[in-house]
Amino acid sequence: MRYRNKPELQDKLAAEYVLGTLRGRARLRFQAWMREDAALRRAVWQWESRLAPMAAGVAEVRPPRRVWRAVESRIAGGDVARAKPGFWESVAFWRGWGLIATGCAAALIGALALQKPQIVEVPKIERVEVPSTKTQQSYVAILHATQGGGDKPVFIAYVPRDSDELWVRRVALDPEPAGRGYELWGLPAKAGEPPKSLGMLPKDERGTIKLAAAADQSLRDFPALAISIEPEGGSKTGLPTGPVIAKGDTFQVF
Amino acid sequence: MDPAQNKRLAELLEACARQDRAAFAQLYQATAAKLFGVAVRILRRDDWAEEVLQDCFVSIWSHAGSYSPGLSAPMTWMTSIVRNRCLDWLRRPKVEVVLQREDEDAEDPIDAVPSDDPGPLDQLARSADAKALADCLGRLEVKQRQAIMLAFYDGLSHSELASHMRQPLGTVKTWVRRGLERLKACLGSN
Numbered sequence: 001m002r003y004r005n006k007p008e009l010q011d012k013l014a015a016e017y018v019l020g021t022l023r024g025r026a027r028l029r030f031q032a033w034m035r036e037d038a039a040l041r042r043a044v045w046q047w048e049s050r051l052a053p054m055a056a057g058v059a060e061v062r063p064p065r066r067v068w069r070a071v072e073s074r075i076a077g078g079d080v081a082r083a084k085p086g087f088w089e090s091v092a093f094w095r096g097w098g099l100i101a102t103g104c105a106a107a108l109i110g111a112l113a114l115q116k117p118q119i120v121e122v123p124k125i126e127r128v129e130v131p132s133t134k135t136q137q138s139y140v141a142i143l144h145a146t147q148g149g150g151d152k153p154v155f156i157a158y159v160p161r162d163s164d165e166l167w168v169r170r171v172a173l174d175p176e177p178a179g180r181g182y183e184l185w186g187l188p189a190k191a192g193e194p195p196k197s198l199g200m201l202p203k204d205e206r207g208t209i210k211l212a213a214a215a216d217q218s219l220r221d222f223p224a225l226a227i228s229i230e231p232e233g234g235s236k237t238g239l240p241t242g243p244v245i246a247k248g249d250t251f252q253v254f
Numbered sequence: 255m256d257p258a259q260n261k262r263l264a265e266l267l268e269a270c271a272r273q274d275r276a277a278f279a280q281l282y283q284a285t286a287a288k289l290f291g292v293a294v295r296i297l298r299r300d301d302w303a304e305e306v307l308q309d310c311f312v313s314i315w316s317h318a319g320s321y322s323p324g325l326s327a328p329m330t331w332m333t334s335i336v337r338n339r340c341l342d343w344l345r346r347p348k349v350e351v352v353l354q355r356e357d358e359d360a361e362d363p364i365d366a367v368p369s370d371d372p373g374p375l376d377q378l379a380r381s382a383d384a385k386a387l388a389d390c391l392g393r394l395e396v397k398q399r400q401a402i403m404l405a406f407y408d409g410l411s412h413s414e415l416a417s418h419m420r421q422p423l424g425t426v427k428t429w430v431r432r433g434l435e436r437l438k439a440c441l442g443s444n
Contacts, residue, residue: 012431015438016430019402019406019434020405020406020410021410021411023344048326048330049330050387050438051406052326052327052329052334053386053388054406055288055337056384058288058295059291059295060291061290062287062290063287063304063307066304067308068286070308071311071312074312075278075312075315
């Protein structure tokens with residue numbers, strides 16, 4: 001990490017992030033980095049505390065009634081994505097004072113709670129070859145239904161750094177048809193190469209899938225993931241046999 | 255925002271974390287106009303600002319339990335959520351196109367403020383908890399202050415600042431960086 005243990009540089013970047021002049025890819029990289037670096041979150045929080053009073057200088061504008069009505073109906077309809085705590089906290093996404101006090105919370109709220117997948121499209125950063133069975137990077141994949149359109153994700157997978165487990169969460173996946181199971185596949189970059197099974201999805205809304213050896217490799221090599229309907233226990237052929245119900249790209253987060 | 259108001263907002267957030275809808279309605283009543291003002295100022299389009307505000311309040315409701323009163327004032331927390339969401343919004347490719355078109359019309363965010371209207375700095379100076387910041391902003395060089403205020407209030411990027419202030423990009427970046435450094439030193443000594 002170029003900026004780790006360089007507090008002055010961290011502080012400068014945090015200031016520009018809070019001010020809003022850190023833009024584009026730099027902003028995305030910074031948000032991803034903030035997720036994993038407590039010192040950086042603290043620097044951001046300090047700058048937010050310094051600059052926040054500037055908002056007092058903004059004239060109030062009464063929003064139209066329809067905004068409140070929309071908020072109310074979304075809350076009543078449960079369109080809140082993360083009504084129950086659990087999954088993401090355990091990935092340390094929401095834990096820790098810094099995260100809460102900083103804009104990182106806002107960034108992640110935008111990215112995950114409101115299910116706007118484009119926010120998590122972190123640009124790919126340079127990859128480091130290190131032989132290990134655990135991930136050297138963290139990854140996130142957001143899968144959308146292949147049928148019926150809609151831009152809402154139906155399934156999210158996340159692998160923290162230094163892990164050999166895939167954290168999975170069903171956002172809006174229909175229950176499996178009777179006697180069938182959902183199998184998760186890694187889709188290779190090269191055309192013609194067969195998908196590789198990453199395992200069966202747990203039946204619960206949230207769960208984990210243990211990755212085979214060389215977890216990093218198994219995700220790095222698959223720019224996209226897909227879910228297909230298979231016999232319970234998994235495809236007998238080692239390849240998807242049933243219809244693919246969801247698909248989405250994998251992003252290296254950090 | 256005086257301490258009593260801060261305390262009240264923190265209590266409302268705490269009640270929201272317990273799924274208290276009435277408290278949430280009060281929180282909205284108390285803060286929506288300020289937060290909408292922030293969003294409108296940055297996005298310069300009411301429809302976008304409405305969408306951002308709606309998303310932010312849904313987030314505030316579902317993450318009220320994440321708010322820690324000891325760490326930041328309630329308004330700081332909520333303003334950060336709104337500002338960050340606005341800045342993320344401005345990052346979308348289609349937004350940049352629209353902004354460029356507006357720039358061609360030479361719309362000047364400073365000119366847009368009526369002359370008899372107190373500027374943000376004056377309003378800022380009236381708010382007690384923001385007085386220190388207003389003092390420190392007032393001590394910056396004019397260009398540094400302008401660049402920082404345009405970035406904060408109007409959400410201008412470095413390149414937008416450069417074209418707005420008709421200066422090379424590097425010059426504008428230096429103003430921002432030095433201005434922030436001086437601001438930090440000034441606030442630290444207060």
